[in-house]
Amino acid sequence: MKIELSEHFTYKKILLYSLPNIGTMLAITSFQMADGFFVSNWLGVSSFAAVNLVFPLLxxxxxxxxMIGEGGSAFISKLKGEGNIEKARQYFTLLVAVIFIWGAFFSTLMYIFLPEIVRLLGASEELVPYCLRYGRILFLFIAPLLITTSFQSLWVMAEKSETGFYLSVVQGVTHVILDWLFIVVLEYEIEGAATATGLATIVNTLITLWYFSRPNASGLHFVRFHFDLYRLAKICYNGISEMVDAVSVNILELVYNLQLMLLLGQLGVAAIGVHSYVGEVFLSVFFAINTTTVTVVGYKYGAGDFDGIRDLMKKNIVLTLGLGFVMTVVGVSLADDIATLYLGYDAEAHAFATRALRICALEFFLYGFCLVTSGFFTGLDRGTISAVIAVCQSLIAPIVFIYLFPVLFGADNIWYAAPAATVVGAILGTAFLVKKMPLLGTEED
Structure with a gap:
């Protein structure tokens, strides 16, 4: 069933349009869970803790x-809505070029300064060698990882989300096979895990670049472009909230890791690592729905369909709150089983992980609402409002709570920081919606 961006979106159409991207993100996160499973069960707690210290930095x-994917999708969708397809191709090509420049720069930087960085992140002297063996290989693949990340949105904008899903499945299956081969069969240890991640990503990237290197059914392909720094800055600024949502998850992991190494040691890091794998699976559904929100709102805003935008957002609110409730119940109910899967061989680590999973699952209820509210304003090219919601909910509030809650309530209550932060984000998002939604399409917009 092909759904056009110009159509009226019912609940069914929102889910159907989001489904390939949900599948894409679930495929990616599910196979990351498999990666963690191999590392933990075959290489032990130290290797698992090292991976969970380094991977958030990556x-x-x-x-x-x-940021580039969501901001670019909103702008390119707007150009498509206005009928300016050639200009859309030029900016599409510009964004891909910028991705490769960024990747090459930071791969070099991280290879040189990784020893100092992992120590700053709280790695003990026991964990530093594991972190270096894993990270120095993994950081060589920043550019292809950027391509796969940005194209989670750009495939949807190109109305080829099914292709993005199939590529993610290919990448994920390749990842698991290589994990098994390098870790279990060839016993390459932690270096094998890093190599498996990188090579699987390259498969996805090469196919993506080949597809857009020539004219295709999406209407988008690589063309000559001029470097428009002003427009690039606007695209990045508009998409910054989505970057903040994504990066904040990893900043929080780094901050959690730093605090947990001080308060609970590497067992605490292993526990939050298990939550990260599970949380990414649940939250990926919300990220996929948010991608639909940004793309459809951007298109309808360019076409002047303001009633369609309002209706879409109302349905998104109901949808994300309903899904959030179900995810919270599932997360709390399965906490012990999930902890057993990853850390069943260590009773103390298992106990830490079970408690962490049960408490952290509470964040699922409001997380989707916060995310699509921020994405709604991204689609309207209101980057400042979007960024305020994202930064407060995903960064400022949780970091404050991570340091405050152990002081007020004890070290073992640090897990409540993330759920409390979603309450802050929901309050902010509601306030902006109440204020701005009635003005949509008016002179005060």
Whole structure:
């Protein structure tokens, strides 16, 4: 069932349009869970803790892919809505070029300064060698990881979300096979895990670049372009909230890791690592719906369909709150089983992980509402409002709570920081919607 951006979106159409991107993100996060499973069960707690110290840093450097993808999708969708397809192709090509420049720069930087950085992140002397062995290979693949991240949105904008889903499945299956081969069969240890991640990503990237290197059914392909710094800055500014949403998850992991190493040691880091794998699976559904929100709102805003925008947002609110409730119940109910899957061989680590999973699952209820509210304003090219919601909910509030809650309530209550932060984001998002929604399409807009 092909759904056009110009159509009226019912609940069914929102889910159907989001489904390929939900599948894409679930495929990516599910196979990351498999990666963690192999590392933890075959290489032990130290390797698992090292991966969970380094991987959030990588994802912080890859998070601009969300900014470029979401900001670019909103702008290019607007150009398509206005009928300016050639200009859309030029900016599409510009964004891909910028991704490669960013990737090459930070791959070099991280290879040189990784020892100092992992120590700043709180790695003990026991964990530093594991972090270096894993990170120095992994950071070579920043550019292809940026491509796969940004194209989670750009495939949807190109109305080829099914292709993005299939590529993610190919990448994920390749990842698991290589994990098994390098870690279990060839016993390459933690270096094998990093190599598996990088090579699987390259498969996705090469196919993506080949598809857009020539004219295709999406209408978008690489063309000559001029470097428009002003427009690039506007695209990045408009998409910054999505980057903040993505990078904040990883900043929080780094801050959590730093605090947990001080308060609870590497067992605490292993526990939050398990939550990160599970949380990414649940939250990926909201990120996919948010991608639909940004793309459809951007198109309808360019076409002047303001009633369609209002109706879409009302349905998104109901949808995300309903899904959030279900996810919270599932997360709390399955906490013990999930902890057993990853850390069942260590009773103390298992106990830490079970408690962390049960408490952190509370954040799922309001997270989707906060995300699509921020994405709604991104689609309207209101980057400042979008960024305020995202920064407060995803960064400022949780970091404050991570340091405040252990002081007020004890070290073992640090897990409540993330759920409390979503309440802050929901209050802000509601306030902006109440103020701005009635003005949409008027002279005061």
């Amino acid at each position: 994802m912080m450097l890859v998070a601009p892919g969300f």
